[in-house]
Amino acid sequence: MADSRGSHLSVVLDLSPSQWHLSAENPPTNPFPLSLSSFLSQLLTFLNAHIASKHENSLAVFGAFPRKSILLYASSNTPTSDDTMDANWFPPFRQVDFTVVRRITEELDSLEGASEDEAPTALVGALTKALCYVNRIMQPPAQAIAKPSDKVDLSTLPEPHILILSVSPDLATSYIPIMNAIFSAQKLKVMIDVCQIYGEDSVFLQQAAHLTGGSYILLERRDALLQYLIMCFLSPQSIRQTLSVPTQDRIDFRAACFCHKNIVDIGFICSVCLSIFCQPVPVCSTCRTKFPMKTLQRLNASRPASANVSNRPSPSPAQSRPAVTSTNGDTPRSHGLSELPSTSSINAHTRTASNGTKSS
Amino acid sequence: MPPRRDADFMDVDSDSDVSLPEDVRGKGKGKAKAGRKKDKGKGKAKDTQPYTWEASYTRSWETVQEDEAGSLQSAVEDWLARGRRKRLLNPATPIRRTIIRHLMLLLDLSSAMLDRDMRPTRFDLTLQYAREFVAEWFDQNPLGQIGVVGMRAGVGERVGEMSGNPQEVLGYLKERHKLEPTGDPSLQNAIEMARSSMSHLPTHSSREIVIIYGSLTTCDPGNIHETLETCMKDRIRISVVALAAEMKVCREMCDKTGGHFAVAMNEGHFKDVLFELVPPPAQHASAPRIISNSAGTGTGSTPADLIMMGFPTRLPDASPPSLCVCHSDLRSDGFLCPRCLAKVCDVPTDCDICGLMIVSSPHLARSYHHLFPVKQYEAVMSVEADAALACHACARPFPTAISATVTDGLSPWARYQCPECKQDYCSDCDIFVHDVIHCCPGCGK
Ligand SMILES: [Zn+2]
Numbered sequence: 018m019a020d021s022r023g024s025h026l027s028v029v030l031d032l033s034p035s036q037w038h039l040s041a042e043n044p045p046t047n048p049f050p051l052s053l054s055s056f057l058s059q060l061l062t063f064l065n066a067h068i069a070s071k072h073e074n075s076l077a078v079f080g081a082f083p084r085k086s087i088l089l090y091a092s093s094n095t096p097t098s099d100d101t102m103d104a105n106w107f108p109p110f111r112q113v114d115f116t117v118v119r120r121i122t123e124e125l126d127s128l129e130g131a132s133e134d135e136a137p138t139a140l141v142g143a144l145t146k147a148l149c150y151v152n153r154i155m156q157p158p159a160q161a162i163a164k165p166s167d168k169v170d171l172s173t174l175p176e177p178h179i180l181i182l183s184v185s186p187d188l189a190t191s192y193i194p195i196m197n198a199i200f201s202a203q204k205l206k207v208m209i210d211v212c213q214i215y216g217e218d219s220v221f222l223q224q225a226a227h228l229t230g231g232s233y234i235l236l237e238r239r240d241a242l243l244q245y246l247i248m249c250f251l252s253p254q255s256i257r258q259t260l261s262v263p264t265q266d267r268i269d270f271r272a273a274c275f276c277h278k279n280i281v282d283i284g285f286i287c288s289v290c291l292s293i294f295c296q297p298v299p300v301c302s303t304c305r306t307k308f309p310m311k312t313l314q315r316l317n318a319s320r321p322a323s324a325n326v327s328n329r330p331s332p333s334p335a336q337s338r339p340a341v342t343s344t345n346g347d348t349p350r351s352h353g354l355s356e357l358p359s360t361s362s363i364n365a366h367t368r369t370a371s372n373g374t375k376s377s
Numbered sequence: 378m379p380p381r382r383d384a385d386f387m388d389v390d391s392d393s394d395v396s397l398p399e400d401v402r403g404k405g406k407g408k409a410k411a412g413r414k415k416d417k418g419k420g421k422a423k424d425t426q427p428y429t430w431e432a433s434y435t436r437s438w439e440t441v442q443e444d445e446a447g448s449l450q451s452a453v454e455d456w457l458a459r460g461r462r463k464r465l466l467n468p469a470t471p472i473r474r475t476i477i478r479h480l481m482l483l484l485d486l487s488s489a490m491l492d493r494d495m496r497p498t499r500f501d502l503t504l505q506y507a508r509e510f511v512a513e514w515f516d517q518n519p520l521g522q523i524g525v526v527g528m529r530a531g532v533g534e535r536v537g538e539m540s541g542n543p544q545e546v547l548g549y550l551k552e553r554h555k556l557e558p559t560g561d562p563s564l565q566n567a568i569e570m571a572r573s574s575m576s577h578l579p580t581h582s583s584r585e586i587v588i589i590y591g592s593l594t595t596c597d598p599g600n601i602h603e604t605l606e607t608c609m610k611d612r613i614r615i616s617v618v619a620l621a622a623e624m625k626v627c628r629e630m631c632d633k634t635g636g637h638f639a640v641a642m643n644e645g646h647f648k649d650v651l652f653e654l655v656p657p658p659a660q661h662a663s664a665p666r667i668i669s670n671s672a673g674t675g676t677g678s679t680p681a682d683l684i685m686m687g688f689p690t691r692l693p694d695a696s697p698p699s700l701c702v703c704h705s706d707l708r709s710d711g712f713l714c715p716r717c718l719a720k721v722c723d724v725p726t727d728c729d730i731c732g733l734m735i736v737s738s739p740h741l742a743r744s745y746h747h748l749f750p751v752k753q754y755e756a757v758m759s760v761e762a763d764a765a766l767a768c769h770a771c772a773r774p775f776p777t778a779i780s781a782t783v784t785d786g787l788s789p790w791a792r793y794q795c796p797e798c799k800q801d802y803c804s805d806c807d808i809f810v811h812d813v814i815h816c817c818p819g820c821g822k
Pocket residue numbers: 274275276277278279294295296
């Protein structure tokens with residue numbers, strides 16, 4: 018039964034200094050400012066709540082910094098001895114709080130001297146590491162493989178889930194790695210939860226949550242972060258079915274083109290390798306296939322009405338997606354046609370979660 | 378094609394009894410190789426046992442050797458080393474694969490399928506493996522379609538139309554009583570039926586026929602070689618898994634159309650050879666043969682094309698119900714066509730209003746790891762003083778002592794290094810990164 022198994026939580030933190038700086042800006046440009054320090058204090062409370070809810074629960078925290086990702090804390094690693102004990106502090110809490118804050122401070126300090134234009138955060142690296150870590154803890158111990166005579170109870174393996182706390186916009190270059198990460202999460206049966214704390218909706222992370230059966234939340238009331246974290250993301254997969262966790266609204270199934278890394282809603286696909294292009298091209302840049310002339314003519318002829326870099330309106334009424342203009346000077350598609358009714362915030366959806374992942 | 382017997386090939390083959398489907402695809406064909414493959418699986422020291430009915434009772438568990446300490450560690454390590462070497466032999470450069478596939482599965486439903494040389498019967502085993510094959514095939518070829526034709530009582534029988542929905546195809550194979558074997562099979566009738574149901578397909582898709590054949594005869598109304606000629610002209614690739622023995626005409630069909638011929642030696646081998654047909658065929662493997670046989674029309678088995686596709690928006694289950702354009706049903710969930718905003722029930726599909734092909738991006742992305750494989754990690758042979766103490770991906774501490782048994786291709790320090798980011802990974806992560814994630818945790822690509 019699920020009683021004896023703990024749950025494992027891997028948290029992936031997006032720690033882009035510039036995005037956190039924007040998030041902390043004052044009203045009126047930013048109605049609900051959230052600074053990194055207040056975020057961290059709410060996060061630590063959430064992490065402590067996870068550890069406290071069951072003795073078997075385990076935790077790993079990964080940080081995505083510009084250009085690098087590191088493991089900030091893992092409960093399986095032996096505690097460092099330099100921490101002094103505090104009689105008023107539950108040791109595991111102290112361990113987590115101390116380690117996470119210290120590692121983040123160290124990393125951010127080392128970034129101080131870095132150049133002006135900040136590199137995008139290594140969210141993919143952090144997510145991939147989180148998956149490798151889950152893969153590691155989901156394997157029965159090595160002795161058990163080597164000696165099958167010792168019975169291993171597979172039901173004691175923890176129930177894993179991954180929570181991504183993102184503040185950065187989608188990085189189109191990471192489309193393929195994120196998709197690969199989603200498929201491996203499906204194979205490992207790991208649920209990926211996503212909370213987009215700042216900025217607009219993330220197309221890729223929406224798909225990640227949808228395909229792995231997790232929840233995706235675009236945080237609008239940033240002052241209520243802790244409540245969202247605890248109400249939506251604390252429970253493990255097995256309990257989710259019985260809770261009313263907010264489900265996703267519309268899910269945007271768009272992809273990024275390989276040629277300009279634009280996010281497109283109508284693409285041109287190479288039939289050999291399935292590479293996506295935002296405009297008809299004579300030769301596939303991935304597999305070097307040449308396409309027939311008459312296809313190109315036909316597609317080019319049908320283009321003005323259809324093939325454009327999308328400017329599908331963002332479901333969030335608060336921010337609108339900056340219009341991505343294609344480099345070949347096309348006029349964006351008529352907005353009136355593609356106007357979707359703006360969708361409600363998560364508060365409108367406190368019904369029973371029933372978004373079983375569609376087999377795709 | 379005679380089985381290749383050069384030393385290298387034998388070596389490659391002897392690594393391949395871990396039944397991953399990719400390793401022997403498109404290499405040697407036929408009985409001689411299959412026999413070798415099988416006896417290895419059953420025990421390395423034994424003499425060849427080419428046929429199931431000649432085999433005595435084998436105790437497969439005895440072939441796993443324990444070391445002095447009674448542990449299976451060395452066997453596990455051996456297995457790891459084989460996996461690594463096999464991956465190193467696979468080309469790391471992207472190859473062209475036909476990804477939009479159309480396949481007709483031809484099942485022999487003749488009385489020969491009631492034979493019990495494979496347990497419980499050839500028929501039951503075929504049905505079971507066919508279902509597993511279909512599930513796995515759709516997993517790897519999400520944009521493909523499968524149809525099923527049965528061969529019994531001298532005619533071809535349409536079991537199921539071509540469909541891109543795995544559940545529908547599995548449904549065809551579920552009703553065992555409707556497929557009860559009887560009479561003689563007719564290869565020609567069935568192939569003609571399969572061919573006609575694929576004749577309307579667009580030029581950019583592959584056309585394949587997979588035949589599971591238990592009989593040793595075929596009762597045809599005409600000359601099967603003429604059917605073969607038309608198949609070659611239509612660029613249909615025919616692959617046969619024979620359950621009894623090799624038939625010359627089957628071998629010829631496969632060779633001439635660039636398909637794969639195999640005789641299943643036993644239950645496990647049957648599954649292996651069938652599942653070798655799951656991954657998309659690499660184009661360069663088949664193209665030369667097709668050209669030489671069909672007077673050089675086109676550069677490959679399927680002419681490439683550029684297809685316009687749309688990525689939909691999925692409506693939540695809680696949205697207000699509306700009519701779908703495909704069935705005119707009133708329902709809440711569905712997908713919106715990005716061009717005309719019509720609501721369809723399921724993807725992939727063609728929009729009923731504007732004709733745009735609608736796919737969700739995960740459908741396409743599932744095959745991208747074929748295009749951008751992760752560079753192979755190198756086994757670390759010597760460790761410097763400032764080397765990382767733990768695996769860069771999963772933070773598992775590396776062993777401090779060198780492994781006593783040195784296996785070829787394995788690092789004695791259990792460290793594997795990415796040539797790009799120069800980070801060290803443990804052997805579990807090495808396997809996981811290359812087989813599952815397809816993305817290096819250090820480089821992020
Ligand atoms: Zn582009």
